[in-house]
Amino acid sequence: MKKYFIQKNPFVVPTTDGKLIEEHHGIATTNNPEISIAHMIAPPKWSEPFQTPEFEEYTYIVKGKKQFNIDGEIIILETGQSIKIEKNTRVQYSNPFDVACEYIAICTPAFDFIKVHREED
Template structure:
């Protein structure tokens, strides 16, 4: 019997050294998909990553908490229930300077890869 769906019960848990939780449900690490990635993430209080200028569009939907996004000199605070699209080739810096975890979903097209993120050193 053929199925016209794929149920993801075991996302790939990305190892991190900054206490950020990343569970990739669709993408290069999980199923080899290089066109799209979908990840569930939790950024702990005080978390920050280097600015990046990725080769992919990134959509972020905040589920709980808040996330700080700096793009093109604008500082945006995303609250639970809000989303943002960052277009490829745009420099963006993500952080959680707040006192509570930020839970969110990230969708990248094409799929996220560290090589295509072009993070600053």
């Protein structure tokens, strides 16, 4: 039995907002509830509703900028920067800028739509 797994076919999460989400490891791809790792590209002027997830989320910006509204505090990360957001924190992710933002998101435990608790628009 191999002691490694190479992900060659990440699950592309269907979206309606133009955001690309490729889950490499997590519930949808490897049925792993402990961690999810996803490559994402948020188009210019993209945003999603506030959420209060039951998991920690780490974000690393590969290219561009991404805005975080964390409990009312606006934080902007740029290429090469990263952030860890604790679970049960109210946060809104967005890209209000004119260029796409490419980033890696890691959630522990894994991202789960049931546990993200997105607010209605």
